[in-house]
Amino acid sequence: MPHEPASAGFSTRAIHVGQEPDPRTGSVIVPIYQTSTYAQDGVGGTREGDYEYSRTANPTRTALEEALAALENARHALAFGSGMAASDAVLRTLVRPGDHLVLGNDVYGGTFRLIDKVLTEWGVTYSVAHLSDVDDVRAAMRPETTLIWCESPTNPLLGIADIGALAEVAHAGGAKLVVDNTFATPYLQTPLDLGATSSCTRRRSTSAGIPTSSAGRS
Numbered sequence: 001m002p003h004e005p006a007s008a009g010f011s012t013r014a015i016h017v018g019q020e021p022d023p024r025t026g027s028v029i030v031p032i033y034q035t036s037t038y039a040q041d042g043v044g045g046t047r048e049g050d051y052e053y054s055r056t057a058n059p060t061r062t063a064l065e066e067a068l069a070a071l072e073n074a075r076h077a078l079a080f081g082s083g084m085a086a087s088d089a090v091l092r093t094l095v096r097p098g099d100h101l102v103l104g105n106d107v108y109g110g111t112f113r114l115i116d117k118v119l120t121e122w123g124v125t126y127s128v129a130h131l132s133d134v135d136d137v138r139a140a141m142r143p144e145t146t147l148i149w150c151e152s153p154t155n156p157l158l159g160i161a162d163i164g165a166l167a168e169v170a171h172a173g174g175a176k177l178v179v180d181n182t183f184a185t186p187y188l189q190t191p192l193d194l195g196a197t198s199s200c201t202r203r204r205s206t207s208a209g210i211p212t213s214s215a216g217r218s
């Protein structure tokens with residue numbers, strides 16, 4: 001099936017995107033490629049998909065990532081072994097020493113500890129705001145703010161944020177908005193459509209055992 005997320009329904013995208021029948025055997029389910037390395041036809045001569053080492057890319061994981069990107073209306077998705085691994089990767093990709101972040105007052109505890117105990121050691125500062133109050137978030141912005149980290153609904157208090165309005169606040173301040181989309185999942189909410197740069201979705205509990213992803217458009 002062509003990669004046309006906009007024209008297909010959610011279930012169709014979940015089942016078909018990235019999951020074409022295996023060209024060699026016709027298997028309709030993507031095989032589990034249990035390999036670490038891939039034979040090359042000469043030096044640098046990778047075959048279809050450009051696979052060389054499974055830590056960096058593996059066809060089974062590619063199928064999952066393409067399906068997740070389609071569900072989030074994203075250009076790309078990356079799958080991780082845990083939600084915190086995805087959050088850590090997003091934060092360390094987007095944040096640099098000297099940057100300031102704005103967090104929700106009831107952000108997930110693991111995310112708070114990652115920022116408060118780890119990123120601050122590297123010269124990152126943060127402020128806490130009530131994400132359901134756009135003016136409170138706007139007031140927390142500083143010239144060096146590069147990121148608003150939003151959960152909606154939040155864990156644990158199930159607070160709701162206006163993602164589109166927070167995206168406007170972020171962009172007006174030259175910052176990015178990242179949404180931890182764990183609870184709503186892309187079935188109910190697609191943060192990238194509302195102006196977020198990246199959407200993190202945790203699927204271990206919400207979608208029966210598949211890993212966690214981070215999707216984005218940039």
Ligand SMILES: Cc1ncc(COP(=O)(O)O)c(C=O)c1O
Pocket residue numbers: 081082083084085108110111151154155180182183202204212
């Ligand atoms: C909102 C939210 N973000 C991130 C996480 C972390 O996910 P994981 O436990 O897979 O690392 C959780 C876990 O409960 C969560 O609720």
